[in-house]
Amino acid sequence: MTSTVPSLGISQIKALKSWEIKAWTTEDINALSTAQIGALSAAQIAALEMEDLDAFSTSQLRAISTPAMVGLTLDQLAAFTTQKIEALAANQVGALSARQIGGLDSFQIEALTPAQVAALNASQLSTLTTEEIATFSTADIAAISSSAIAGLSRGSVMALSSEQLAALTPTQVAVLKTTQIAALTSDQISGLTTSQIGALSSTQLRALTTASVAALSTSQIAALSAKAIPGLTTTQVAAFSTSQAEALTPAHVGAMNAQQIGALSSADIATFSTADIAAISAAAIAALSNEGIAALTGEQVA
Numbered sequence: 001m002t003s004t005v006p007s008l009g010i011s012q013i014k015a016l017k018s019w020e021i022k023a024w025t026t027e028d029i030n031a032l033s034t035a036q037i038g039a040l041s042a043a044q045i046a047a048l049e050m051e052d053l054d055a056f057s058t059s060q061l062r063a064i065s066t067p068a069m070v071g072l073t074l075d076q077l078a079a080f081t082t083q084k085i086e087a088l089a090a091n092q093v094g095a096l097s098a099r100q101i102g103g104l105d106s107f108q109i110e111a112l113t114p115a116q117v118a119a120l121n122a123s124q125l126s127t128l129t130t131e132e133i134a135t136f137s138t139a140d141i142a143a144i145s146s147s148a149i150a151g152l153s154r155g156s157v158m159a160l161s162s163e164q165l166a167a168l169t170p171t172q173v174a175v176l177k178t179t180q181i182a183a184l185t186s187d188q189i190s191g192l193t194t195s196q197i198g199a200l201s202s203t204q205l206r207a208l209t210t211a212s213v214a215a216l217s218t219s220q221i222a223a224l225s226a227k228a229i230p231g232l233t234t235t236q237v238a239a240f241s242t243s244q245a246e247a248l249t250p251a252h253v254g255a256m257n258a259q260q261i262g263a264l265s266s267a268d269i270a271t272f273s274t275a276d277i278a279a280i281s282a283a284a285i286a287a288l289s290n291e292g293i294a295a296l297t298g299e300q301v302a
Contacts, residue, residue, distance in 0.1 A: 001215035003025070003028045003031040003032045005024070005028045005032055005036070005283035006031050006033065006239045010035065010036065010038065010039045013036045013039045013040065014039050014040075014041065016031035016044060017066040018021070018043060018046075019047075021040075021044050021045050021047040021048060022048075022049065024048075024052060026051070026052075026055055029055045029056070030055060032060060033051055034059055034060060034062075034063035035063075036198075037056075037063040037064060037142075038063045038064070038065050038190075039062050039065075040064070040065070040068055041067075041068055041071065042067060042068045042069075042070050042071025044068070044071070044073060045064060045068045045069075045071035045072060046072070046073055046076075047275040048076070050075065050076055050079040051129075052082075053076055053079070053084075054079065054081075054084075056084075056099040058087045061084060061087050061088065062088070062089050062092070064089065064092065064134050065094070066091055066092060066094075069092050069095040069096055069097065069100075069205050070097055070100070072096070072100060074099075074100065074103040077096075077100055077103055077104060077108075078105070080108065082107055082108060082111035083111075085104070085108045085112065086111050086112075086113060088116065090113075090115040090116050090118065090119040090192065091119060093116040093120065094116075094119030094120065094121070094124075094232070096123075096124070097115065097125050098107055098123040098124045098126070099127070100201045101120070101124040101127050102127030102128070102129070106129075106131055106132050106135055107281035109128060109132040109135055109136075110132075110135035110136075110139065111123070113140075113145070114140050114142070114143035117136070117140045117143045117144060118143040118145055118246060119143075120144070120148055120151075121145075121147065121151070121297040122147065122148045122149075122150045122151030123151065124151070125144065125148050125149075125151030125152060126151040126152075126153065128156070128215040129156075130153070130155045130156045130159045133152065133156040133159065133160070134159055134161070136164065138163055138164060139167070141160075141164045141167040141168060142167045142168070142169055142172075144172065146171055146172055146174075146175045147175075148173070149172050149175055149176060150176075150180075151185065152180060154179060154180065154183040156184075157176075157180045157183045157184060158174075158183045158184070158185060158188075158190065162187075162188070162191045165188055165191055165192065166191065166192075166193065168196060168225050170195050170196055170198065171199070171201035173192075173196045173200065174200070174204075175197040176204065178203055178204060178206075178207035179207075181200075181204045181207040181208060182207045182209065184208075184212065185216070186209070186211045186212050186214070186215040189208065189212040189215050189216065190215040190216065190217065190221045191219075192220065194219055194220060194222075194223035195223070197220045197223045197224060198223045198224065198225055199225075200203065200224065200225065200228050201225075201227075201228055201231070202227065202228045202229070202231025203231055204231070205224070205226070205229075205231040205232055205236075206231040206232065206233060206236075208236070210235055210236055210239045210257070213232075213236045213238050213239055213240075214240075214244075215239070216244065218243050218244060218246070218247035219242050219247070220247075221247040221248060221252075222247045222249060224252065226249070226252055226254070226255045227255070229252050229255040229256055229260075230255055230256075230257060230260075232256075232260060234259050234260060234262070235263075236253075237256075237260045237263040237264060237266070238263040238264075240264070240265075240268055242265075242267045242270075242271050243271075245264060245265075245267075245268035245269075245271050245272070246271035246272075247267075248272075248276065249276075250273075250275040250276050250279035251279070252280070253272065253276045253277075253279040253280055254279035254280070256280070256281075256282065256284060257281075257283070258281075258283050258284045258286065260284070261280060261284040261285070262284075263266070277294075
């Protein structure tokens with residue numbers, strides 16, 4: 001029998017009851033136009049059998065309106081093949097609820113494209129497990145929006161591979177929460193690029209463990225923003241090696257307060273260039289320890 005579905009107008013499609021949707025045959029599903037599918041409500045989408053959705057072509061699948069996407073049940077979504085997940089438009093993925101995203105399995109999460117990942121918000125991202133985040137490609141990681149990056153759990157941040165960390169843009173790094181920064185291991189911190197290090201704020205810098213600060217290379221120290229330097233605690237400053245102290249620029253030294261200058265060892269002070277010494281503020285110069293003053297060379301005080 002020929003399907004009568006093609007003859008139904010948009011207003012008639014919208015008026016269909018759930019039981020009428022459930023009565024559709026495969027022939028009816030195949031006959032649906034994209035305009036008709038786009039007219040289906042969330043409740044009508046929920047009424048579709050899993051085999052009906054499986055029969056949807058890519059164009060039919062992409063025709064589901066974003067308001068109707070929330071109608072997909074967890075069972076319906078669980079039946080989606082990775083190919084169907086990939087076929088969804090980015091705005092359709094973004095329209096799914098956090099509960100729906102959390103119901104996807106690791107294979108479906110791995111199938112998400114960078115464009116789809118970019119459409120996820122913080123609530124959706126927070127539902128993903130550490131193992132699921134681990135399936136993200138570097139392109140996926142770089143695609144996470146700056147507003148969604150906060151959704152990464154501490155465990156997920158700690159589990160990021162060196163390749164995934166390197167994929168984070170400076171913009172993404174700049175908006176990481178202090179709890180996320182604190183979750184980074186020393187090895188992860190030492191692997192950050194100078195551009196990423198330069199994006200750290202004073203509050204983020206303060207959140208680093210002393211071990212993480214000690215793990216910073218001289219090039220990373222030199223890359224720190226002068227505006228971030230006031231965020232360093234005296235404990236962090238006291239943990240500087242002489243090579244790290246030597247890597248500080250005049251702009252860094254000029255941004256240090258009296259307590260920070262006072263936390264530097266005499267060996268650290270001895271590494272300062274004449275430009276570094278000249279950059280120490282009048283308020284901070286008084287904080288130099290006797291040992292620090294004694295360590296100054298004639299060239300430094302000239």
